Amino acid sequence: MDTLEAHRFVTQATLFSVWYTNVLDTYLSPQEYTGIEVRTSRETIRMTKLYDGNISAQHFFQAHVAYTGNKVDNNNTFFGLVNWNYALHYQFRVTHSLKLLAGAIGDFNGGFVYNLQNTNNPASAK
Numbered sequence: 001m002d003t004l005e006a007h008r009f010v011t012q013a014t015l016f017s018v019w020y021t022n023v024l025d026t027y028l029s030p031q032e033y034t035g036i037e038v039r040t041s042r043e044t045i046r047m048t049k050l051y052d053g054n055i056s057a058q059h060f061f062q063a064h065v066a067y068t069g070n071k072v073d074n075n076n077t078f079f080g081l082v083n084w085n086y087a088l089h090y091q092f093r094v095t096h097s098l099k100l101l102a103g104a105i106g107d108f109n110g111g112f113v114y115n116l117q118n119t120n121n122p123a124s125a126k
Contacts, residue, residue, distance in 0.1 A: 010046040015039070021066045023079050027124050028115045033077050035068030051090065056101070060085040074117075081111030081126060 021037035041062040048055045066079040089103035111126035 010044060013043045015041045021068065023066060023068050023077060023113060025113045025124050028113060028118055028121060031070045033068035033070050035066055037064055037066035039064035054091050056089050056091055058087040058089065076116045078114040084108045
């Protein structure tokens with residue numbers, strides 16, 4: 001494969017999902033909240049020109065939000081989280097069809113839990 005062709009190769013994946021979730025934040029409430037979560041994630045991997053084209057760059061973004069309620073159905077919470085990863089991997093080509101990747105990754109997260117009826121401490125940062 002030509003080196004120029006390898007640099008143009010990009011792998012991308014996108015996911016959208018709706019799922020059942022459990023949220024427990026003992027700072028806001030001793031109860032576990034359950035409900036529906038909506039999530040999306042996107043991953044992109046591409047080869048770079050670093051070290052003669054042996055370094056790949058990976059971006060991974062994920063975000064999800066949830067609306068949950070407690071077991072006695074007298075309180076609800078909102079939950080949200082955003083996650084972004086950036087990684088650089090050196091690709092060791094063991095055989096034509098096997099590669100081992102080693103490298104570093106940066107992982108950045110931020111989120112919240114908001115309790116709708118809590119008046120003293122209604123929110124918690126993540």
